[in-house]
Amino acid sequence: MITGNYPNLRLRRSRKNDWSRRLIQENSLSSSDFILPIFLIDGKNIRQPIKTMHDVFRYTIDKLGFVIDKAIKNKIPMVALFPYTKKSIKNELGSEALNYDNLVCRGIQYIKKRYKNEIGIMCDVALDPYTSHGHDGLLKSNYVLNDETVDVLVNQSLLQAQMGCDVIAPSDMMDGRIGKIRKALDKNDHQMVQILSYAVKYSSSFYGPFRDAVGSKKLLKGNKKNYQMDFRNSDESLREVSLDIKEGADMIMVKPGMPYLDIIKLIKDNFKIPVLAYQVSGEYTLLSNAIRKGDIDDGAIIESLMSFKRAGANAIVTYYADRVSSLLK
Numbered sequence: 020m021i022t023g024n025y026p027n028l029r030l031r032r033s034r035k036n037d038w039s040r041r042l043i044q045e046n047s048l049s050s051s052d053f054i055l056p057i058f059l060i061d062g063k064n065i066r067q068p069i070k071t072m073h074d075v076f077r078y079t080i081d082k083l084g085f086v087i088d089k090a091i092k093n094k095i096p097m098v099a100l101f102p103y104t105k106k107s108i109k110n111e112l113g114s115e116a117l118n119y120d121n122l123v124c125r126g127i128q129y130i131k132k133r134y135k136n137e138i139g140i141m142c143d144v145a146l147d148p149y150t151s152h153g154h155d156g157l158l159k160s161n162y163v164l165n166d167e168t169v170d171v172l173v174n175q176s177l178l179q180a181q182m183g184c185d186v187i188a189p190s191d192m193m194d195g196r197i198g199k200i201r202k203a204l205d206k207n208d209h210q211m212v213q214i215l216s217y218a219v220k221y222s223s224s225f226y227g228p229f230r231d232a233v234g235s236k237k238l239l240k241g242n243k244k245n246y247q248m249d250f251r252n253s254d255e256s257l258r259e260v261s262l263d264i265k266e267g268a269d270m271i272m273v274k275p276g277m278p279y280l281d282i283i284k285l286i287k288d289n290f291k292i293p294v295l296a297y298q299v300s301g302e303y304t305l306l307s308n309a310i311r312k313g314d315i316d317d318g319a320i321i322e323s324l325m326s327f328k329r330a331g332a333n334a335i336v337t338y339y340a341d342r343v344s345s346l347l348k
């Protein structure tokens with residue numbers, strides 16, 4: 020591998036000038052690498068700050084134009100919609116997920132009507148923003164039921180597809196849902212709707228600020244360890260991904276992001292499939308708080324995003340999508 024020796028070989032030669040560093044760079048970032056998450060809230064003309072996520076907001080549907088205009092101007096290929104659901108609409112079954120007039124449905128319709136296919140829309144399939152207990156599925160004796168939950172997720176997916184969602188993204192970690200969702204989509208004339216499987220989603224402390232953003236944090240009883248993955252494992256991620264590919268996943272998500280770069284690389288090396296990484300809310304909060312305090316400089320943002328590319332990610336869901344894209348221009 021090594022083709023020479025010091026002093027003939029000096030690796031610092033190629034690092035001396037900026038032009039040379041650029042010439043031999045192995046990875047790059049562009050706005051096409053980013054997916055922008057957007058939190059939706061009911062009401063009119065509101066841009067509501069999220070306490071735990073500085074500079075991230077919840078928007079009412081009528082404010083979406085402002086957000087999407089900017090995303091398109093920044094050449095961001097896709098946005099991900101997440102609803103903040105009022106406590107009064109949540110119940111045990113998360114039935115608001117199947118309301119054709121819920122926030123996500125209205126959000127999809129607003130964007131599709133105004134922007135057609137100028138930008139992609141991805142939507143989470145899971146019940147946690149809608150359940151009174153904060154879990155991603157139906158509960159029985161404090162256990163999240165698998166098959167019964169999958170039936171609801173199939174209907175949630177169909178509803179989103181019918182509204183115009185481009186990418187269905189099941190983030191619930193139930194077994195067998197990708198196959199069932201694919202089958203139902205195809206049967207209902209949604210053959211071209213893609214499935215992005217959160218195949219590798221770890222039970223993580225890094226989701227805290229997100230749960231606050233969608234209003235499920237205080238409600239969540241216990242943890243999600245009996246359905247999300249154990250962070251001590253990596254072989255298991257290969258099994259999850261191979262199953263989901265067989266069931267029809269178009270793309271795979273690994274989540275959280277930075278503490279799981281080894282998993283991104285493992286998946287990319289083993290399956291030549293588009294792999295997306297999610298730089299989750301807790302990672303965002305850690306980074307942005309340290310930058311705001313002045314303890315680290317904001318170069319850490321690009322550095323963190325580049326690590327995903329180095330690991331092999333095709334794209335990154337990040338709350339920095341907009342800010343970094345305008346920086347990169």
Ligand code: PBG
Binds near residue numbers: 191225227229230301
């Ligand atoms: C819900 C969902 C979560 C996130 C995305 N979809 C949280 C969870 O599983 O509890 C986390 C995203 C983030 O932290 O930024 N299924």
